[in-house]
Amino acid sequence: xxxxxxxxxxxxxxxxxxxxxxxxxxxxxxxxxxxxxxxxxxxxxxxxxxxxxxxxxxxxxxxxxxxxxxxxxxxxxxxxxxxxxxxxxxxxxxxxxxxxxxxxxxxxxxxxxxxxxxxxxxxxxxxxxxxxxxxxxxxxxxxxxxxxxxxxxxxxxxxxxxxxxxxxxxxxxxxxxxxxxxxxxxxxxxxxxxxxxxxxxxxxxxxxxxxxxxxxxxxxxxxxxxxxxxxxxxxxxxxxxxxxxxxxxxxxxxxxxxxxxxxxxxxxxxxxxxxxxxxxxxxxxxxxxxxxxxxxxxxxxxxxxxxxxxxxxxxxxxxxxxxxxxxxxxxxxxxxxxxxxxxxxxxxxxxxxxxxxxxxxxxxxxxxxxxxxxxxxxxxxxxxxxxxxxxxxxxxxxxxxxxxxxxxxxxxxxxxxxxxx
Amino acid sequence: xxxxxxxxxxxxxxxxxxxxxxxxxxxxxxxxxxxxxxxxxxxxxxxxxxxxxxxxxxxxxxxxxxxxxxxxxxxxxxxxxxxxxxxxxxxxxxxxxxxxxxxxxxxxxxxxxxxxxxxxxxxxxxxxxxxxxxxxxxxxxxxxxxxxxxxxxxxxxxxxxxxxxxxxxxxxxxxxxxxxxxxxxxxxxxxxxxxxxxxxxxxxxxxxxxxxxxxxxxxxxxxxxxxxxxxxxxxxxxxxxxxxxxxxxxxxxxxxxxxxxxxxxxxxxxxxxxxxxxxxxxxxxxxxxxxxxxxxxxxxxxxxxxxxxxxxxxxxxxxxxxxxxxxxxxxxxxxxxxxxxxxxxxxxxxxxxxxxxxxxxxxxxxxxxxxxxxxxxxxxxxxxxxxxxxxxxxxxxxxxxxxxxxxxxxxxxxxxxxxxx
Numbered sequence: 001x002x003x004x005x006x007x008x009x010x011x012x013x014x015x016x017x018x019x020x021x022x023x024x025x026x027x028x029x030x031x032x033x034x035x036x037x038x039x040x041x042x043x044x045x046x047x048x049x050x051x052x053x054x055x056x057x058x059x060x061x062x063x064x065x066x067x068x069x070x071x072x073x074x075x076x077x078x079x080x081x082x083x084x085x086x087x088x089x090x091x092x093x094x095x096x097x098x099x100x101x102x103x104x105x106x107x108x109x110x111x112x113x114x115x116x117x118x119x120x121x122x123x124x125x126x127x128x129x130x131x132x133x134x135x136x137x138x139x140x141x142x143x144x145x146x147x148x149x150x151x152x153x154x155x156x157x158x159x160x161x162x163x164x165x166x167x168x169x170x171x172x173x174x175x176x177x178x179x180x181x182x183x184x185x186x187x188x189x190x191x192x193x194x195x196x197x198x199x200x201x202x203x204x205x206x207x208x209x210x211x212x213x214x215x216x217x218x219x220x221x222x223x224x225x226x227x228x229x230x231x232x233x234x235x236x237x238x239x240x241x242x243x244x245x246x247x248x249x250x251x252x253x254x255x256x257x258x259x260x261x262x263x264x265x266x267x268x269x270x271x272x273x274x275x276x277x278x279x280x281x282x283x284x285x286x287x288x289x290x291x292x293x294x295x296x297x298x299x300x301x302x303x304x305x306x307x308x309x310x311x312x313x314x315x316x317x318x319x320x321x322x323x324x325x326x327x328x329x330x331x332x333x334x335x336x337x338x339x340x341x342x343x344x345x346x347x348x349x350x351x352x353x354x355x356x357x358x359x360x361x362x363x364x365x366x367x368x369x370x371x372x373x374x375x376x377x378x379x380x381x382x383x384x385x386x387x388x389x390x391x392x393x394x395x396x397x398x399x400x401x402x403x404x405x406x407x408x409x410x411x412x413x414x415x416x417x418x419x420x421x
Numbered sequence: 422x423x424x425x426x427x428x429x430x431x432x433x434x435x436x437x438x439x440x441x442x443x444x445x446x447x448x449x450x451x452x453x454x455x456x457x458x459x460x461x462x463x464x465x466x467x468x469x470x471x472x473x474x475x476x477x478x479x480x481x482x483x484x485x486x487x488x489x490x491x492x493x494x495x496x497x498x499x500x501x502x503x504x505x506x507x508x509x510x511x512x513x514x515x516x517x518x519x520x521x522x523x524x525x526x527x528x529x530x531x532x533x534x535x536x537x538x539x540x541x542x543x544x545x546x547x548x549x550x551x552x553x554x555x556x557x558x559x560x561x562x563x564x565x566x567x568x569x570x571x572x573x574x575x576x577x578x579x580x581x582x583x584x585x586x587x588x589x590x591x592x593x594x595x596x597x598x599x600x601x602x603x604x605x606x607x608x609x610x611x612x613x614x615x616x617x618x619x620x621x622x623x624x625x626x627x628x629x630x631x632x633x634x635x636x637x638x639x640x641x642x643x644x645x646x647x648x649x650x651x652x653x654x655x656x657x658x659x660x661x662x663x664x665x666x667x668x669x670x671x672x673x674x675x676x677x678x679x680x681x682x683x684x685x686x687x688x689x690x691x692x693x694x695x696x697x698x699x700x701x702x703x704x705x706x707x708x709x710x711x712x713x714x715x716x717x718x719x720x721x722x723x724x725x726x727x728x729x730x731x732x733x734x735x736x737x738x739x740x741x742x743x744x745x746x747x748x749x750x751x752x753x754x755x756x757x758x759x760x761x762x763x764x765x766x767x768x769x770x771x772x773x774x775x776x777x778x779x780x781x782x783x784x785x786x787x788x789x790x791x792x793x794x795x796x797x798x799x800x801x802x803x804x805x806x807x808x809x810x811x812x813x814x815x816x817x818x819x820x821x822x823x824x825x826x827x828x829x830x831x832x833x834x835x836x837x838x839x840x841x842x
Contacts, residue, residue, distance in 0.1 A: 050471065050472035051471035051472055054475030054499045055501065073501075073503075074501065074503060074521070074763060074764060075500070075501020075502075075503060075521060075524060078475045079496070080476065080494075080495065080496020080526070081496075082494075082495060082496060086570070100495070100496060100526070102526070103496060103524050103525065103526055104524065105501070105521070105523070105524055105764070106765070106801075107528070107799065107801050142763075143759070143763035143764070143765065144763055145763070146759065146760055146761070146762070146763035147762055147763030147764075148763075149507070151826075158813045162804060162809055163801055163804050165809045165811075166804055166807040166809060167765055167801070169807060169809065169811075170755070170756065170759035170760070170765050170800065170807060171759050171760065171763055171765070172759070172760040174827065174828065175811060176811075176814055176820075176828070177811060177812070177813045177814065178813070178814050178815075178816055179813050179814065179815050179816065180815075180816045184816035185816075187816055188814070188816060188818075188819065191819050192819075192821060192825070195819075195821070195825065196821065196825030197825075198825070334591070335591065338564070338567065338591035338592050338593070339567055339591070339592065339593040340567070341567070341568055342495060342563075342564035342565055342566070342567035342568030342569075342592055343495060343526070343564070343568075344527070344564065344588055344591050344592070378528065378801075379591065380527075380528050380584055380588070380799070380801055380802055381801055383583060383584050383587055383804060386587040386590060386591060388583055388586045388587060388590065390586075390590075390596060390597075390598060391598070392579045392598045392599070392600055393597055393598065393599055393600065393609070394599075394600050394601075395599055395600065395601045395605035395606075395608055395609060396608075397609075398609065398612050398613075398616075399597075400613060400616070400617065404613070404616065404617030404618075404619070405572075406595065407595065407597070
């Protein structure tokens with residue numbers, strides 16, 4: 001069922017068995033899952049995917065759940081690839097697409113990583129998982145852990161989005177709020193891992209979350225009929241999705257399903273927390289810890305990512321780049337997408353819209369480019385970023401003016417909903 | 422592309438053209454869309470669906486968007502049909518499934534109706550749509566209207582879920598909050614329809630919302646490999662989904678794709694607003710206006726549904742029934758589903774879980790029945806129904822006791838998250 005063969009360290013090349021619990025390599029690098037792609041090539045065709053289920057498990061041969069092992073699923077993946085023609089015209093990029101990860105279970109792309117990570121944990125006999133999180137990964141892992149009958153310990157910054165906290169609580173996880181950043185939450189979890197042997201499910205500290213995330217790359221290839229777009233903009237916190245998409249394209253090329261043409265991968269960060277952008281601009285191979293990280297887009301408020309070197313490698317190899325945008329630009333972009341395309345996106349997704357505008361203005365993206373924005377979650381998870389300040393009417397009131405277009409005393413404009421044009 | 426043939430009144434039989442704008446029949450009944458199913462039968466096979474896109478538009482021949490007309494889509498439908506084995510064992514119904522509509526764009530099944538309704542409105546040249554709503558339909562129609570470039574006027578009770586208000590605001594709709602129930606919001610909209618000629622998109626006042634909703638029935642049939650389950654529990658407000666599923670099964674039988682065996686359709690309501698249950702128990706053909714409607718499940722707080730007679734007809738014809746549950750049972754059921762299956766469901770969906778427990782206890786459902794619960798939306802849209810009341814730790818704090826299982830001073834239990842077992 002799966003062509004998984006082993007785990008491998010992308011830094012020192014050391015090899016590990018996938019049938020045992022492994023976290024980081026002795027050289028402290030994350031491990032990557034490898035498959036017998038030569039064998040897969042003989043047994044799989046891309047045409048055979050057509051009739052399969054509408055979830056990311058349609059690619060099960062290239063996912064790390066072995067024969068006879070359980071898949072823990074809530075139906076994640078195979079999210080819509082939407083055309084965004086009106087937004088595209090506004091930004092001068094007519095061939096614009098949004099991959100909408102907000103329709104995943106738990107409302108974000110974190111469901112993909114959690115589904116694979118928890119499936120592996122269950123099949124390895126793990127009884128409790130633990131992780132720091134900006135919010136959404138914790139919510140997702142809590143839900144999938146509940147479905148697998150596994151205990152979850154989750155630590156998040158005290159100012160993480162309340163909705164993610166509520167998911168953890170509803171799913172019966174043990175939730176800890178920490179007065180600090182995700183890196184502080186990480187120290188908290190590290191102690192439990194050390195003292196109690198919790199299974200460390202921190203970003204890239206177990207090898208399987210990224211395998212779930214890579215399915216975004218498989219889906220993009222299949223949805224574009226195996227002809228990849230020119231540019232993919234991705235909101236980069238831990239960077240697992242970007243690395244995953246890059247890995248997916250490598251695997252698809254090894255299968256002979258796509259050509260060597262690669263989309264330019266763009267890591268989008270916030271001006272208040274842009275370690276990857278800084279490292280990219282300085283030509284470094286790794287990022288430095290970003291002091292005083294600050295942005296309303298919590299998912300990309302990651303001062304130092306364990307996989308930073310892989311993100312920088314992926315960007316460089318694909319002739320991509322890294323771009324930072326301000327919180328004001330993020331909110332303006334969010335308003336633009338919802339008003340023009342009817343899509344309520346998360347602030348991290350909105351960051352990619354703002355970044356595209358910049359890249360178009362500076363010529364890094366041209367009018368003829370086929371561009372994909374990754375919206376990593378639904379805006380419904382961020383009610384605190386929208387103000388409701390409108391009047392309440394009695395049933396017999398009828399405030400419409402004679403034009404029938406606008407109320408005589410209109411709702412006050414919401415300064416935070418973004419009017420950017 | 423579509424086998425649509427005409428509109429028909431299910432009360433008096435009068436026929437209308439689908440190429441013109443129509444609302445209610447002169448006899449004040451809603452209209453239903455009819456297709457040339459004899460012709461469809463000659464051109465379609467159920468096997469041909471397999472390779473199609475993972476959205477409800479895979480059934481486009483049986484949807485009312487004509488050749489050359491635009492489809493307005495955000496990728497809605499083809500939602501997961503999830504096994505719920507742990508919950509099922511707990512309830513004594515081992516063959517239990519949840520159809521999770523929370524993964525639709527806008528987070529609820531309302532996306533289906535809005536996608537078809539707005540597609541038709543756009544193709545009919547409509548410039549503005551208007552509707553009263555409990556919340557989620559307004560959010561969905563606002564988003565799809567934005568995507569179509571159509572103006573939306575939405576009225577909802579002032580105590581509707583804030584998240585739905587925020588969707589309307591973000592999507593640029595004209596939102597009115599009314600001090601009353603959905604029926605009061607309806608009076609408000611009726612005035613705009615009369616005075617300004619707004620296109621009336623109220624539940625069942627245009628014929629196409631139900632066509633979107635019926636795709637839930639198509640998907641259930643396809644996902645069960647054309648062998649329908651024994652019982653379907655549906656949270657019944659306006660009842661469009663239930664009528665739609667019933668209509669879908671009629672159409673599939675006419676195509677020869679399913680046998681005459683029909684699932685028992687169950688309308689689930691809240692004890693504080695149960696007009697259909699009352700009418701069912703009294704053997705009536707229509708419901709009466711429910712005075713003082715009250716339940717935290719806003720989607721089923723509908724005192725009198727325009728399509729009540731069709732709901733009652735569908736229940737009767739399938740040997741189904743109508744069941745009421747309390748708000749306490751709803752919250753307890755929600756907690757049970759999230760802790761046992763990792764699914765954060767909406768209160769309306771939770772009502773079906775509570776109803777199933779009752780039906781199993783009273784013998785209306787047996788252990789061998791294959792049962793589907795319709796979760797109409799994600800619980801993420803109802804953050805106000807979960808309390809976060811847990812301590813905040815400093816990064817150096819580590820509150821775990823020596824067992825490593827629970828914090829020494831644990832989070833306070835949330836009285837509203839439901840502990841029902």
